[in-house]
Amino acid sequence: MSSNTGAPVVVGVDGSADALDAVRVAAREAAARRRPLRVVHAFIWPLTATPLGAAEGAPAGAGLRHQAERYVAEAVAEAGRAAPEVPVTGAVVDGAATPVLLDESREAALMVLGHRGLGGFAGLLIGSVTVQLSAHALCPVLVVRGESRADGPVVVGVDGSECSAEAVEFAFAEASRRGAPLLAVHAWLFPSPVGPGDVLPLVYDLDALAADEERSLAESLANFAERYPDVPVRHRLMRGSPARVLVEESKTAQLVVVGARGRGPLAGLLLGSVSHAVLHHAHSPLVIVRHPERDDVS
Incomplete structure (x- = not known):
């Protein structure tokens, strides 16, 4: 395989610290496999008819859509620091996290997820999206948890x-x-x-x-x-x-x-x-x- 080609490594992000840990791991995995990295944020708010832009009088970068774009931009920048040689793209995709990432898994070489995310259930041992993707994804799923180490089997x-x-x-x-x-x-x-x-x-x-x-x-x-x-x-x-x-x-x-x-x-x-x-x-x-x-x- 030529360098940085083929099906991408896909990582799901939500703005959490766990997601950024997953981004760093995903970038290193993409480098090791000589594949591109795709950063995806599932943006569910359009489904709730919630206003997405900045409120009247708010700064230009305010609003839910801009926040989602900041999540992706931050993750893309973090991936670039972790593996500068890897081509990285980012996308905000409308929809709930599980179906969005499941669709991404159809074309992915590997899906990388953090074990927990944001929201009212962040205190659970494992996030519901991670459980669902582990069961249904159409590519191997790497769940970033515990201690990352270079030694050991x-x-x-x-x-x-x-x-x-x-x-x-x-x-x-x-x-x-x-x-x-x-x-x-x-x-x-x-x-x-x-x-x-x-x-x-x-x-x-x-x-x-x-x-x-x-x-x-x-x-x-x-x-x-x-x-x-x-x-x-x-x-x-x-x-x-x-x-x-x-x-x-x-x-x-x-x-x-x-x-x-x-x-x-x-x-x-x-x-x-x-x-x-x-x-x-x-x-x-x-x-x-x-x-x-x-x-x-x-």
Whole structure:
């Protein structure tokens, strides 16, 4: 790929400090991928018939529309300071944040979001827009939270599902790009059904079950390890809560990667229980990768 071309890295901004943190990360990600950066602010006020211009007698730069434009201009300037070599464009797009950014994800290589924003729900552990985009976006979503660090492994959750395979591929590519080791985590409590109508035994041979899980982990990684021989790979296989293990590993990771959905009994949810828990509690930046079903969003 030639420098600074192709699908952009897109970052959503709302004027908050978390959004500017996301802009700095997005600029560095765009530089590493040699892609342009697009800064987007979703401007919902036209939908409420609220006057958008400056009030009578107010300074020329007052008014909601000018404020939105200032958010974008500030973010574009911050991106330029973080990665001067990256071409940056900014846009104020009319509409609510989730549908605007979801539409942007159709053409994006990566979506970058802060984990919280402005408004009455800013005190929540994770913003509602971030949750919705993590579940529905048509590109990988990087959520900026916890401590950004240059050392430590890229950690990926592996469960053998199709969505997990997408996450593993992304994690290998990311580890190769960063020159980082990869830690593949597979945690299990009991066997999970892999298809409708699966009948599971009531009594398990734990040693045999552990051997099966270890074999499944090795098979999930084999093809990608061959494609990325420069990436050192470690396995962590254990019996326990997958979400709890991934959150613990995130304390020393530079990035955690998970699939949006898993293979368990709730795999039909758009955002699985493990990815949802890690999204809320990870101590490092997190990427959520969906299986590429690009025709399931209107």
